[in-house]
Amino acid sequence: MIKRTFAISLLSLSAILAPIYASAANEPIQPIKAVTPENPDVAELGKMLYFDPRLSKSGFISCNSCHNLSMGGTDNIKTSIGHKWQEGPINAPTVLNSGMNLAQFWDGRAKDLKEQAGGPIANPGEMAFTHEMAVKVVASIPQYREHFKKAFGSDTVDIDRITTAIAEFEETLVTPNSKFDQWLEGDKNALSADELEGYKLFKSSGCTQCHNGPAVGANSFQKMGMFKPYETKNPAVGRMDVTGKEEDRFVFKVPTLRNVELTYPYFHDGEAATLEEAVDIMAKIQLNREFKKDEIAKIVAFLKTLTGEQPKFDLPILPPSTNNTPRPQPF
Amino acid sequence: MIKRTFAISLLSLSAILAPIYASAANEPIQPIKAVTPENPDVAELGKMLYFDPRLSKSGFISCNSCHNLSMGGTDNIKTSIGHKWQEGPINAPTVLNSGMNLAQFWDGRAKDLKEQAGGPIANPGEMAFTHEMAVKVVASIPQYREHFKKAFGSDTVDIDRITTAIAEFEETLVTPNSKFDQWLEGDKNALSADELEGYKLFKSSGCTQCHNGPAVGANSFQKMGMFKPYETKNPAVGRMDVTGKEEDRFVFKVPTLRNVELTYPYFHDGEAATLEEAVDIMAKIQLNREFKKDEIAKIVAFLKTLTGEQPKFDLPILPPSTNNTPRPQPF
Numbered sequence: 001m002i003k004r005t006f007a008i009s010l011l012s013l014s015a016i017l018a019p020i021y022a023s024a025a026n027e028p029i030q031p032i033k034a035v036t037p038e039n040p041d042v043a044e045l046g047k048m049l050y051f052d053p054r055l056s057k058s059g060f061i062s063c064n065s066c067h068n069l070s071m072g073g074t075d076n077i078k079t080s081i082g083h084k085w086q087e088g089p090i091n092a093p094t095v096l097n098s099g100m101n102l103a104q105f106w107d108g109r110a111k112d113l114k115e116q117a118g119g120p121i122a123n124p125g126e127m128a129f130t131h132e133m134a135v136k137v138v139a140s141i142p143q144y145r146e147h148f149k150k151a152f153g154s155d156t157v158d159i160d161r162i163t164t165a166i167a168e169f170e171e172t173l174v175t176p177n178s179k180f181d182q183w184l185e186g187d188k189n190a191l192s193a194d195e196l197e198g199y200k201l202f203k204s205s206g207c208t209q210c211h212n213g214p215a216v217g218a219n220s221f222q223k224m225g226m227f228k229p230y231e232t233k234n235p236a237v238g239r240m241d242v243t244g245k246e247e248d249r250f251v252f253k254v255p256t257l258r259n260v261e262l263t264y265p266y267f268h269d270g271e272a273a274t275l276e277e278a279v280d281i282m283a284k285i286q287l288n289r290e291f292k293k294d295e296i297a298k299i300v301a302f303l304k305t306l307t308g309e310q311p312k313f314d315l316p317i318l319p320p321s322t323n324n325t326p327r328p329q330p331f
Numbered sequence: 332m333i334k335r336t337f338a339i340s341l342l343s344l345s346a347i348l349a350p351i352y353a354s355a356a357n358e359p360i361q362p363i364k365a366v367t368p369e370n371p372d373v374a375e376l377g378k379m380l381y382f383d384p385r386l387s388k389s390g391f392i393s394c395n396s397c398h399n400l401s402m403g404g405t406d407n408i409k410t411s412i413g414h415k416w417q418e419g420p421i422n423a424p425t426v427l428n429s430g431m432n433l434a435q436f437w438d439g440r441a442k443d444l445k446e447q448a449g450g451p452i453a454n455p456g457e458m459a460f461t462h463e464m465a466v467k468v469v470a471s472i473p474q475y476r477e478h479f480k481k482a483f484g485s486d487t488v489d490i491d492r493i494t495t496a497i498a499e500f501e502e503t504l505v506t507p508n509s510k511f512d513q514w515l516e517g518d519k520n521a522l523s524a525d526e527l528e529g530y531k532l533f534k535s536s537g538c539t540q541c542h543n544g545p546a547v548g549a550n551s552f553q554k555m556g557m558f559k560p561y562e563t564k565n566p567a568v569g570r571m572d573v574t575g576k577e578e579d580r581f582v583f584k585v586p587t588l589r590n591v592e593l594t595y596p597y598f599h600d601g602e603a604a605t606l607e608e609a610v611d612i613m614a615k616i617q618l619n620r621e622f623k624k625d626e627i628a629k630i631v632a633f634l635k636t637l638t639g640e641q642p643k644f645d646l647p648i649l650p651p652s653t654n655n656t657p658r659p660q661p662f
Contacts, residue, residue, distance in 0.1 A: 051401050059406070070383075085415050087661075265658075273658060312648075314643055315401060328407070
């Protein structure tokens with residue numbers, strides 16, 4: 001479990017006392033909260049597992065392969081590469097700030113990060129392993145068992161603990177202190193004139209109806225194609241796959257716009273290569289509006305102010321397999 | 332360029348003054364030298380490039396994919412996975428301490444790390460890119476150009492600078508202060524009785540004829556199969572591919588045994604899954620000797636004392652592509 005606390009810098013503290021903050025508090029977007037794991041040993045174990053390709057059948061694909069923390073928590077390709085180079089069905093969403101998502105996956109089929117973490121491991125198109133084998137691999141490594149003991153009180157390894165640990169690590173992956181958050185917290189000079197105009201346009205044209213809250217999205221499911229249908233060759237139908245209801249066809253989780261500068265390409269099919277293209281299409285199909293080129297440029301300038309401080313940590317060193325560890329089967 | 336200096340701890344300083352050190356200096360293995368990059372900005376840039384999958388055609392494979400610094404600088408699979416999941420021809424050697432290699436690759440076809448670094452980028456079976464495209468990608472990213480300016484004095488991006496930077500980073504990847512180095516430096520309690528007996532056996536049976544020096548190998552080419560032929564389905568002929576001489580058939584660079592506990596599986600074909608198996612086979616084909624089970628166990632115990640401190644650094648954060656950056660082509 002995780003404690004969320006507002007990151008209160010000296011700057012924001014003075015902002016609390018200043019009248020400006022009262023108006024910032026009325027903005028549709030709130031600053032990112034800093035996160036402290038309640039159990040750092042669980043998060044530390046989760047970090048190792050997140051980077052460990054031995055959770056895949058091939059021994060080559062880890063969580064970090066597609067949710068690469070060097071690259072905004074994504075893989076920056078349209079759809080991901082799975083076991084034996086299978087072409088994934090959908091764009092990998094960023095893991096950054098994903099603890100704020102109302103549910104996980106584009107269609108929200110996992111209720112939380114823990115439930116999500118088990119998915120790719122056992123998905124034949126992704127890591128192509130089984131939970132049983134993943135547990136067997138990890139349990140065969142004494143140094144891992146020591147970490148489980150430290151984290152959970154006993155050295156039992158099971159999939160519940162593996163996914164709990166990965167989720168605990170993922171909860172720490174927040175990106176506070178973006179230029180926009182500095183502005184929200186009272187630093188009027190944090191945004192340029194263009195960035196601020198972009199934000200005003202983002203609000204006044206209705207983007208914040210869906211992209212709001214601390215994650216600037218991620219808190220509702222919405223239909224893609226409110227005014228005009230979204231044209232795509234991607235067969236995903238979104239929420240309908242979960243609820244079975246026709247009205248949920250093309251309803252997807254609204255993605256977070258935090259760090260959107262880093263999480264290209266865009267949309268569930270990854271077909272929008274640039275932010276300019278994504279803003280243009282969103283305006284047309286969701287708001288029935290055609291932005292001019294300079295309006296798009298300003299909104300994009302604003303969106304780039306949502307890039308926060310990226311999680312900073314040592315590359316984890318993984319404990320070696322033993323003679324009893326099942327070997328990977330890459331080919 | 333790199334300065335190599337002996338890592339002189341307080342412990343080793345006192346050892347220098349003690350008679351014990353005189354005998355340690357006569358050992359066939361020497362302690363690992365610490366390394367300080369002459370130009371940290373070049374090494375820092377190299378670290379980013381080392382982790383950047385945009386140096387591959389797919390945007391998915393980086394240097395770190397097969398020389399994973401979480402896993403002893405290897406991928407821990409028999410032969411590596413290349414572009415579109417091609418099966419590699421040979422086991423990925425560790426990048427750790429590779430600056431000490433007399434040449435690079437198993438057959439020594441690259442004279443140094445800089446020459447090596449360009450190989451996989453343009454190899455159709457590995458990263459499957461071209462040097463021209465890699466340069467185009469990196470040069471399209473303003474934040475990278477700033478790093479080039481800082482590192483090299485101008486923001487020109489070319490393959491020479493890219494490989495220079497990667498090599499400079501790789502030169503820093505040394506693993507000092509192993510248990511065995513502590514023993515070499517005078518700490519008589521650093522090794523257990525079994526580990527010390529294993530080392531004595533390793534010396535007396537002739538392993539140190541090839542596995543010597545600071546890297547415990549990596550300083551000569553030797554024939555695999557001195558007394559008996561090595562049986563393998565792997566078609567690699569080693570040094571003969573470079574020299575064209577029949578006498579160089581099955582002559583390979585002697586691998587370093589530093590961190591050998593982490594760099595499984597073993598041999599150029601990756602066919603020895605365990606250290607026990609590797610020691611047994613080496614004894615038979617290189618020394619014409621059959622070790623007993625307890626002798627193998629002691630040598631393995633010694634070999635595990637060669638695991639040093641792994642390089643410790645923050646996971647690098649990579650600058651985002653721009654609208655002008657050529658997009659990856661994974662499928």
